[in-house]
Amino acid sequence: MLTAKIYVTLKPGVLDAxxxxxxxxxxxxxxxxxxxxxxxxxxxIRLDGHAREQTAAQVEEMCRRLxxxxxxxxxxxxxxxxxx
Amino acid sequence: MLTAKIYVTLKPGVLDAxxxxxxxxxxxxxxxxxxxxxxxxxxxIRLDGHAREQTAAQVEEMCRRLxxxxxxxxxxxxxxxxxx
Numbered sequence: 001m002l003t004a005k006i007y008v009t010l011k012p013g014v015l016d017a018x019x020x021x022x023x024x025x026x027x028x029x030x031x032x033x034x035x036x037x038x039x040x041x042x043x044x045i046r047l048d049g050h051a052r053e054q055t056a057a058q059v060e061e062m063c064r065r066l067x068x069x070x071x072x073x074x075x076x077x078x079x080x081x082x083x084x
Numbered sequence: 085m086l087t088a089k090i091y092v093t094l095k096p097g098v099l100d101a102x103x104x105x106x107x108x109x110x111x112x113x114x115x116x117x118x119x120x121x122x123x124x125x126x127x128x129i130r131l132d133g134h135a136r137e138q139t140a141a142q143v144e145e146m147c148r149r150l151x152x153x154x155x156x157x158x159x160x161x162x163x164x165x166x167x168x
Contacts, residue, residue, distance in 0.1 A: 001119065007126050022127075025150055031142065033132035035085065042091050042126035043106075048117035058115065066109055 002047050003082040004059045008068055008075045009040035043067060046082055055079060086131045088143045090151065090161040093124035098156045127151060130166055139163060 010016050019037040026034050045062070047055055059077055068075045094100050103121040110118050129146070131139055143161055152159045 009126065009128065019127075022150070026146060029149060031146060035130040035132055036128075037130075038128045040126040040128070042093065042124040043103075044093065044120075044122045044124070046119040046121075048119055062110060062115060065113060066106070 001082040002050060002052065002055050003080045004043075004045045004047060004055070004077050005080065006043040006045065006059065006063065006067065006075060006077040007040065008043065008063075008073050010038060011072055011074050014072045040073075050081070052079055085166040086134065086136065086139050087164045087166040088127075088129045088131060088139070088161050089164065090127040090129065090143065090147065090159060091124065092127065092147075092152055092157050092159045094122060095156055095158050124157075134165070136163055 010019075016038050019039045022039065023034055023037040026037070045059070047058070049055060056079055059079070063075050063077070064070070094103075100122050103123045106123065107118055107121040110121070129143070131142070133139060140161075140163055143163070147159050147161070148154070
């Protein structure tokens with residue numbers, strides 16, 4: 001069993017309304033020095049099998065075909081051997 | 085300038101409807117061997133200052149007060165020295 005941890009972020013320059021809202025909320029709560037907040041997705045996918053290279057190719061394809069909008073989002077991922 | 089990367093995940097056992105939907109979609113697209121999909125948030129916050137200990141305490145407090153729902157979510161974060 002392998003675990004893919006996928007990080008999906010908005011590309012630099014793409015407006016992050018949710019991030020801006022959180023930044024304002026943090027300031028309202030009294031937090032100082034917050035320069036920027038960007039909010040992305042963190043996906044954890046557990047996959048059968050132990051073939052790292054093949055699984056990495058599969059995760060890459062998942063990102064391209066479903067998980068990521070390449071127009072506005074970047075992504076990266078890492079594979080870990082899972083416990084269960 | 086420090087960058088906090090914050091990973092917010094649903095606690096084990098909490099139903100992840102979005103994750104289940106993505107799992108179904110991956111199977112519909114023909115991907116085999118997907119055991120589980122969990123979807124969380126990935127926040128990147130850029131903070132003024134270089135005092136790691138103080139900033140870590142501040143990020144911890146941000147998570148507790150605003151960013152994380154402790155009833156259903158877990159979180160972890162790491163601090164990195166930022167370029168700009």
